[in-house]
Amino acid sequence: MEGDFQVCGNCKRSVASAHFTLHEAYCLRFLVLCPECEESVPKAKMMEHQQNEHQQRRKHCLKGKSSVIIATKRLQETSVSTSW
Known part of the structure; x- marks a missing residue:
């Protein structure tokens, strides 16, 4: 019985079969499951999780993209001004 486990369909964790029914009831x-990172999060804290974990990442990614866009525009301007 020691190695008898089941995977919870909600949180995707491996749970001992002896505790599975209780776990599944609590879990559901x-x-x-967060749709972005697939982390198991309390329902009451999902908005907070998405704001703290994912908005900061989005802002960081957008900052990186804006610097790439600026560099690309500069390269395009340089190639246009130097082409005869």
């Missing part, structure tokens, strides 16, 4: 009631 209180937890959801």
